Amino acid sequence: MDFDAVVIGAGVVGLAVARQFADAGREALVLEAEKTIGVHTSSRNSEVIHAGLYYPENSLKARLCVEGRKMLYAFCAERGVPAQRLGKLIVATDERQIPKLEALHRRGIANGVDDLVPLSREEARRLEPEVECVAALLSPSTGIVDSHALMLALQGDAEAKGAQFVFQTRVTGIAPQGDGYQVRTAGGDTVSCAAVVNCAGHGAHEIARRIETYPADLIPPRFMAKGNYFTVSGRTPFSHLIYPMPVEGGLGVHVTLDLGGRMRLGPDVQWVDELDYTPMSGQEEEFREAVMRYWPGIEKREIASAYCGIRPKITGPGADNADFRIDGPELHGMANLVNFFGIESPGLTSSLALAEHAANRLFER
Numbered sequence: 001m002d003f004d005a006v007v008i009g010a011g012v013v014g015l016a017v018a019r020q021f022a023d024a025g026r027e028a029l030v031l032e033a034e035k036t037i038g039v040h041t042s043s044r045n046s047e048v049i050h051a052g053l054y055y056p057e058n059s060l061k062a063r064l065c066v067e068g069r070k071m072l073y074a075f076c077a078e079r080g081v082p083a084q085r086l087g088k089l090i091v092a093t094d095e096r097q098i099p100k101l102e103a104l105h106r107r108g109i110a111n112g113v114d115d116l117v118p119l120s121r122e123e124a125r126r127l128e129p130e131v132e133c134v135a136a137l138l139s140p141s142t143g144i145v146d147s148h149a150l151m152l153a154l155q156g157d158a159e160a161k162g163a164q165f166v167f168q169t170r171v172t173g174i175a176p177q178g179d180g181y182q183v184r185t186a187g188g189d190t191v192s193c194a195a196v197v198n199c200a201g202h203g204a205h206e207i208a209r210r211i212e213t214y215p216a217d218l219i220p221p222r223f224m225a226k227g228n229y230f231t232v233s234g235r236t237p238f239s240h241l242i243y244p245m246p247v248e249g250g251l252g253v254h255v256t257l258d259l260g261g262r263m264r265l266g267p268d269v270q271w272v273d274e275l276d277y278t279p280m281s282g283q284e285e286e287f288r289e290a291v292m293r294y295w296p297g298i299e300k301r302e303i304a305s306a307y308c309g310i311r312p313k314i315t316g317p318g319a320d321n322a323d324f325r326i327d328g329p330e331l332h333g334m335a336n337l338v339n340f341f342g343i344e345s346p347g348l349t350s351s352l353a354l355a356e357h358a359a360n361r362l363f364e365r
Contacts, residue, residue: 002193019157
């Protein structure tokens, strides 16, 4: 075998998987179709470290978010990756939302998020005087991270322990060969390996279809939800992240802060059919109206389009959000093969736990 493992995709999950293998002394090769790391979902998001309160009890998202958040804060502290545990307020803007806010609190507790604090309107406004709400939930363990610095640190750790990276290399086929696999690339090269981990994000479905003998009926449907982000003029009035109640397909248009203290609004949810990162025009007033429900002060601010991201989803409009799909040998019957599908939020937060989870399903004796 040329390598113990081939990892397809150098987003944050692929980087974490490569680091996990390298840490265990296994030779890993990362193949990435783009020119550099984290071109797609990993670099086009809110850069939020989630606490783990949104997801159904006992789901992979719930478990790996809680585990991954702890691992991520520890990794950032150890490696000097910029991160801040700012905390966030989830706000109910009318009385009808209070039961849903209380349900979020109960779900968070069930998921092991044990530091949540329910707040009255007055308590919320003492923390954030410009927030308008009838009640709120404080999540102290929510934070933000420099996603690019995180990915560079993961890549550096992996390379320091022997992982190799090849960019601008598209995988065109994967065939079982003896006790492992042969991976073919668009350049005509072939690589033999004992294990394959498909972390290709939006391209994961196509990679799975290129695996010979892989059961096609196990490949989930593919949907894409585009989210736009906006900047806001003037001084930042908040010290916490501010989130409304969740909406279909996402967590609602929220106020996040970057590590320089600058505000961003977003994302919304626009279902699309192709990977096009051109921000949608004409969304300014929709964003303003959405945010005004909990921050009336935005009425006097200028907002401008900043960037957009596209979430790799496996359920579409009107459907409940799906759990992470980490499809290993126990599902598809092919040894030492894992496919990641639908790794959207909280994928960044969960990246280290996702990598550990995947590695544990490979090289089983």
